[in-house]
Amino acid sequence: MQDLKASKKRMSQTQAAWLLLAPFLLTYGLFLVYPFFRGFWISLHDWNLLAVAFNPDAKEFIGLRNYERVMWGRNIEWGFASPFWQGLGVLGLAASAYLRRVDRLSRFNAIALGVASLLLVVLPGFHPGEEGRWYDRRFWPTVGNTLLFVALAVPGVTISALFLAAALNGETRAMGVLRTLFFLSQVLSVTVVTLIWQIMFSPRQGLIANITETFGGIPINWLTDEQFAMAAIVIATIWWSLGIAMILFLAGLQDISKDIYEAAALDNAKGVKAFWFVTLPNLQRTITLVVVLQIILHFQVFGQSHLMTQGGPNDTTQVLVRYIYQTGFRDSELGRASAMAVFLFVIMGTFSVIQFIIGREKE
Amino acid sequence: MTRSYYWLILGLSIPAFLWLLPTLWMVSLSFQPNEVLARTTSSTFFGLVPLPFTAENYSALFAFGQTPWWFLNSLIVSVGMTLGVLAVSTTAGYALARLDFPFKTPLTIICLIGLMVPEQAVFIPLYTMFADFGWHNSYHALILPRMAVPIGVFLMLQFFRAIPKDIEEAARLDGVGWLQIFWYIMLPLARPAMMTLAILTFLYAWNDYLWPLVSAQQREYFTITLGLASIQSNFAQSEGLGRVMASGVIASLPVVILFLIFQRYVVQAMTAGGSKG
Numbered sequence: 001m002q003d004l005k006a007s008k009k010r011m012s013q014t015q016a017a018w019l020l021l022a023p024f025l026l027t028y029g030l031f032l033v034y035p036f037f038r039g040f041w042i043s044l045h046d047w048n049l050l051a052v053a054f055n056p057d058a059k060e061f062i063g064l065r066n067y068e069r070v071m072w073g074r075n076i077e078w079g080f081a082s083p084f085w086q087g088l089g090v091l092g093l094a095a096s097a098y099l100r101r102v103d104r105l106s107r108f109n110a111i112a113l114g115v116a117s118l119l120l121v122v123l124p125g126f127h128p129g130e131e132g133r134w135y136d137r138r139f140w141p142t143v144g145n146t147l148l149f150v151a152l153a154v155p156g157v158t159i160s161a162l163f164l165a166a167a168l169n170g171e172t173r174a175m176g177v178l179r180t181l182f183f184l185s186q187v188l189s190v191t192v193v194t195l196i197w198q199i200m201f202s203p204r205q206g207l208i209a210n211i212t213e214t215f216g217g218i219p220i221n222w223l224t225d226e227q228f229a230m231a232a233i234v235i236a237t238i239w240w241s242l243g244i245a246m247i248l249f250l251a252g253l254q255d256i257s258k259d260i261y262e263a264a265a266l267d268n269a270k271g272v273k274a275f276w277f278v279t280l281p282n283l284q285r286t287i288t289l290v291v292v293l294q295i296i297l298h299f300q301v302f303g304q305s306h307l308m309t310q311g312g313p314n315d316t317t318q319v320l321v322r323y324i325y326q327t328g329f330r331d332s333e334l335g336r337a338s339a340m341a342v343f344l345f346v347i348m349g350t351f352s353v354i355q356f357i358i359g360r361e362k363e
Numbered sequence: 364m365t366r367s368y369y370w371l372i373l374g375l376s377i378p379a380f381l382w383l384l385p386t387l388w389m390v391s392l393s394f395q396p397n398e399v400l401a402r403t404t405s406s407t408f409f410g411l412v413p414l415p416f417t418a419e420n421y422s423a424l425f426a427f428g429q430t431p432w433w434f435l436n437s438l439i440v441s442v443g444m445t446l447g448v449l450a451v452s453t454t455a456g457y458a459l460a461r462l463d464f465p466f467k468t469p470l471t472i473i474c475l476i477g478l479m480v481p482e483q484a485v486f487i488p489l490y491t492m493f494a495d496f497g498w499h500n501s502y503h504a505l506i507l508p509r510m511a512v513p514i515g516v517f518l519m520l521q522f523f524r525a526i527p528k529d530i531e532e533a534a535r536l537d538g539v540g541w542l543q544i545f546w547y548i549m550l551p552l553a554r555p556a557m558m559t560l561a562i563l564t565f566l567y568a569w570n571d572y573l574w575p576l577v578s579a580q581q582r583e584y585f586t587i588t589l590g591l592a593s594i595q596s597n598f599a600q601s602e603g604l605g606r607v608m609a610s611g612v613i614a615s616l617p618v619v620i621l622f623l624i625f626q627r628y629v630v631q632a633m634t635a636g637g638s639k640g
Contacts, residue, residue: 035492036480187622191616
């Protein structure tokens with residue numbers, strides 16, 4: 001300690017704090033806070049990537065026109081235009097009210113389900129009236145595809161991860177090895193995952209096709225068939241991101257005390273029964289957390305669609321981030337792309353806030 | 364061990380094997396000759412056994428093509444980003460967790476609110492900024508944006524908060540300065556947390572795709588992730604399936620090795636990161 005004392009400078013706590021904070025605050029301000037506001041600024045302009053690169057004055061301030069061009073259209077009306085989704089929304093509203101009444105859902109989850117159902121009733125109701133049209137015909141279908149992807153991938157990952165975690169929640173070596181095997185694909189990059197699955201799904205060279213043919217079936221052209229393309233990228237995604245959900249569930253399972261299981265075992269609740277009546281209710285908050293995290297994660301899907309199907313066939317796997325990327329960097333329309341990025345941020349930000357609230361509750 | 368336990372392990376081994384199958388297949392294809400693969404990918408047991416065997420795809424990768432160069436780029440970017448994130452996160456995390464100064468609480472909130480901002484919401488303005496500076500196609504362009512993401516500060520802040528106060532107080536009584544306490548006492552204590560953060564950052568850097576895609580347009584500055592994406596779209600025609608698969612194996616090797624050695628830290632890191640973000 002002697003040399004420490006000798007080398008010490010007289011520096012107040014405040015000075016030390018600012019000195020230590022300076023590097024982070026500098027990068028944070030420059031590369032996150034400033035770009036964030038600059039993104040709004042760009043979204044208020046008619047901003048062509050190439051034109052502005054040559055001449056910084058070639059942008060024009062147009063207020064909220066970009067948002068209108070992206071999200072709105074001529075003669076947009078509201079009504080019961082898509083009975084399926086709106087009907088589903090009504091059912092969801094009823095379900096959330098009922099499940100809350102019989103106390104199968106926490107208040108938080110009931111509100112979340114209710115709001116989601118309400119949005120399902122309201123949003124699909126907008127449609128162009130007579131002589132009307134959307135200014136951007138691809139935007140809402142793209143959002144729809146993204147939501148469909150989320151709606152397929154999230155339950156797929158969550159349910160399989162939950163069962164795996166419940167089954168592999170043990171200290172033995174065999175279980176450890178199995179956990180490792182299921183987790184391994186999680187560390188691969190999106191390009192490796194898509195490389196593997198592109199060829200897995202290939203109708204001529206793919207493993208799936210080879211096996212199908214051996215058993216006399218006709219191989220499916222997964223990636224270029226409108227019916228199967230979305231399923232294909234969902235399967236690849238579930239394979240890729242199961243591990244993290246499983247780990248989060250394992251952590252949640254560790255928090256359930258052994259006593260509860262012992263008490264339940266006395267009441268003859270073992271195995272599946274114990275899982276249903278003890279594990280699930282005690283894990284409800286972890287499940288919500290995993291679902292929210294997965295929604296945030298999968299809403300940002302880009303690589304799977306960009307590399308496996310190029311958004312096709314016929315735009316059926318076009319997703320929001322890929323549309324932003326293309327609008328910005330292929331069509332050079334940075335203003336419109338930024339307006340979509342702001343839309344993305346609003347949705348993701350909402351879910352981040354929800355995640356934060358759940359995290360808070362947990363403490 | 365009961366009988367039902369063995370049935371459980373046996374029953375789960377089948378899905379676990381299926382889970383591993385795609386990866387095994389990639390590795391197996393990478394060891395088969397391109398001429399054979401052009402004809403069929405299921406030579407021996409659906410192609411899962413690399414017979415006929417060749418290691419030519421790997422030697423070809425190192426003889427021609429840019430894969431070794433991309434690999435090196437990835438290494439430089441990932442190590443640089445990891446060191447950078449560690450530096451700014453430990454310092455800021457320590458200051459916010461252990462020091463008292465004016466505006467500390469609002470500053471902490473400001474620093475952490477950035478956790479809500481996804482990369483996809485800022486990549487366009489970042490692109491225009493870096494273009495204005497003339498920074499694209501460089502290592503610092505690939506590294507710098509990640510240093511602004513507050514996840515590291517958040518992790519270090521939580522770690523430093525959990526350390527008992529008396530450690531510092533004893534040192535203060537001895538007249539040790541704040542920076543010395545940080546450097547000589549706190550940093551050594553923080554090694555496990557730094558390890559977790561380092562692995563989280565390295566994995567992110569190695570696997571990141573969107574930002575390198577917009578920032579690095581010259582092939583010399585491609586990372587391996589980006590380079591692999593650029594050759595996979597036309598694998599059949601140009602390079603040959605075996606060689607593309609070999610690139611995929613090479614691209615995955617560092618992260619898989621990292622995972623197998625530091626499994627506990629990787630799991631911790633990914634849990635802490637919440638997602639791949």
